[in-house]
Amino acid sequence: MLATLWRDFKNGIIPENPLLRLMIGLCSALAVSTRAESALFMGIAATFVLFFSNIIISAIRKVTADQIRIPIFIVVIASFVTIVDLTMRAYFPVIYDRLGVWVPLIVVNCIILGRAEAFAYRHGILRSAADGMGMGVGYTGLLLIMGIFRETVGSGKMVFFDKTLFDLTRSIGFSPPRIVILFPGAFLTFGFIMALLNKWESRRRSK
């Protein structure tokens, strides 16, 4: 049992990483990864929704009529998104403002509806919870990698909760290419991460 749960959890991190492998939930990932801090909060928000909506959908799967399952999923997801929306606005208003429209848009984040349909609707509560957590961690992890890369290279410093962790522009006179933090940088970073992963996989396979 534990081994199954662990496998479901691990599945979302690399083998079926929602962003790199399933190519879903891209929009938010590219948009909020300009800074590591926003990436982390977006990741946590999506993981929360994914985890709890997977649990609820799995719990009600036996009483859900097949024809109207999509609206039901969406109502469940929308409720958790509303919780996140209001909580974040109350406790982290600065970050909420920076994430903007992306918080309400978690409701149409394909990862969540996709996992509800593909996994939670067919599996038990514990396994669905593990799957939701794994997908969430996979999503957050990649978001953090992109956020850290883009913030470090594109602005030359790292700011977390108004505390500057390091500032390369001051310490070694690094002049950051702004393009990395602007829109094209998101596409470029993601494209090269995918290319690197492909390269790594093909090399591993040929061994």
Next chain:
Amino acid sequence: MGEAQRYFLLFIGAALVYNILLIRFIALCSFFGVSNRMETSIGMGLAVIFVMTMATSVSWVLWKYLLVPLGVGEFLYIPAFILIIAALVQFEEMVIRKTSPTLYSAMGIYLPLITTNCAVLAAATEAVKPGFLKLNIAYGFSLPEAVLYTIGVATGYTVAIIMFAAIRERIDIAPVPPSLKGYPLAFITAALMSLAFMGFAGLAGL
């Protein structure tokens, strides 16, 4: 600024300066998912224009005359709008299937996908809460403005996805490094297109 000019700027701003795909990263799943071929992206573009305009009009009316008077707008708008969109998509699919088989075969399979197309929800949300948008509009949109804004957003989507599909059709037959083949190169292409669209920034003070 004259009335006509303001409407024109609203449209240009929504379509080009704040292009929903390349500048604001909304609805990227469909951008990469259905842009393999020219025909499918034209179909998707038409379907998006159609659904988005309807969805914004209905959700604007609902927001103004039901949610706000009842004082529940702030915490019910997400479920309300998404349900409107899901219902509209179903409804439109039925209507199109009955009235125009040609149109249905052209965009039928894309209609269900639009429910989870974030662009529709984003446009509906922004039509009632334009604070998300830096278009120098501090007040909420009026209905004609909301509709025009949505048509602008949808046009921007269609233009970008058709251009992207045209480029991808050419790239598919080009010799590229194996690890870049497919999606990685598509992302790099999108980066270059996004760079080009950044050139619209600052146009007419937007």
